[in-house]
């Protein structure tokens with residue numbers, strides 16, 4: 001390697017230096033595309049920066065080979081970053097309206113709801129994950145500097161216990177696995193494990209995507225990352241086991257967020273909508289939709305800062321379904337009703 005660098009210095013060919021440095025960036029972009037992982041803005045920016053470096057290196061070069069080499073590599077990286085950017089932008093273009101239109105036009109059955117009970121909910125809790133077990137709710141809240149893990153009394157909404165997450169992370173999905181609370185973070189790619197009994201931090205783990213929702217099916221953890229993909233993880237090692245693309249009549253359903261596994265189906269909030277997809281864990285197909293529009297009724301929530309429906313929890317023993325939202329002052333127990 002040193003010889004290569006010396007050769008580059010001797011030949012006054014800065015392109016060779018840049019080539020070696022940028023090789024890693026190109027590999028990351030290619031790996032991301034190959035694995036269909038969420039495209040990262042940072043990767044796109046890096047590609048663009050290295051592309052520019054190539055161009056400038058080529059223009060400053062007195063060596064003909066360096067000039068053409070730099071020009072070609074710059075062009076390749078610029079194209080790679082444009083492609084990554086287009087893919088990234090396309091992924092974020094699924095608007096609420098389009099999602100709703102698709103859901104109703106697809107012919108997939110839609111469930112309405114009946115409110116059974118209303119409970120108080122902390123209006124400052126930016127709910128990102130919700131679990132019911134043993135008479136209490138466990139809740140993960142988000143926002144940088146405000147993220148927490150909570151144990152909440154269902155009837156009163158009172159926070160019984162609370163752990164503050166480090167200020168640099170944004171709390172996300174939450175699942176209870178064998179007396180351990182597993183909590184995701186949004187973009188830090190790190191998850192935390194807490195002991196349910198003591199609320200003590202046990203360990204942390206890493207994953208390759210953004211972290212949105214989390215649940216388990218009794219065998220594996222199920223994770224969403226804001227795309228149409230669900231990821232199945234080993235609940236002990238957190239190794240990725242499988243990936244499933246969620247589709248409604250063949251059309252991918254993006255922005256899958258909070259999750260809950262209920263009677264053999266995966267329930268998933270679609271971010272920024274009032275809809276929950278009921279998904280087959282075997283095929284990824286949406287079996288039916290739950291339309292929760294109007295659930296808040298006259299309850300006032302500031303919709304300008306992302307205070308949308310988010311939070312599904314299921315009481316297995318009592319067969320009760322709970323839903324709430326980010327900064328919603330109420331939590332609802334609902335019954336699903338088939339619509340004609």
Ligand SMILES: [Ca+2]
Nearest residue numbers: 130259260312
């Ligand atoms: Ca949940």
